[in-house]
Amino acid sequence: GENVEQHPSTLSVQEGDSAVIKCTYSDSASNYFPWYKQELGKRPQLIIDIRSNVGEKKDQRIAVTLNKTAKHFSLHITETQPEDSAVYFCAAIASGGSYIPTFGRGTSLIVHP
């Protein structure tokens, strides 16, 4: 089955800096890669996603890049703000199968004012 590795497990940055979270996946059939944000005490919520026919997608201060050859994808947050502090999960889903997402273990992002 699919295996998703996520790094780092903890990331601490100063407000205004950029943050990058990286994930690798094992199943070459995976073609949909969502990112979820979980604020403290809240439920995970989708913030951005990318499909395998696209190399990059951007939404204001967040962007996701995908390298299908290397089987890795990354979340980029620019001009970080304290409200970006949360746990971020990446996931990979393969079409043609059950479409069950496999999640990474999460990255705790801390943005210091």
Next chain:
Amino acid sequence: DADVTQTPRNRITKTGKRIMLECSQTKGHDRMYWYRQDPGLGLRLIYYSFDVKDINKGEISDGYSVSRQAQAKFSLSLESAIPNQTALYFCATSDFGQGNEKLFFGSGTQLSVL
């Protein structure tokens, strides 16, 4: 607003007790899931259901069972709770039938087994 509702929000129980966590949704989605969240381990799938007559085991189903009572209801049972089942449990739904793989999570149930 259409939502995914979990009850209870918090539960403390003792080893050996049987407990049930309930999930209901008003989104009209066919697919429902139960995940367990532990610090450092991410979200792990316990069971999932694609419709009322469909039940599938996830990666960590041992010690758990589920029931899909209706399209809108999916409950998770711990037949004999043990301390290492202490965790945050999330129910989720998705509407893959529309080509949308996005998961909608409930607010979670914090379970403590003493």
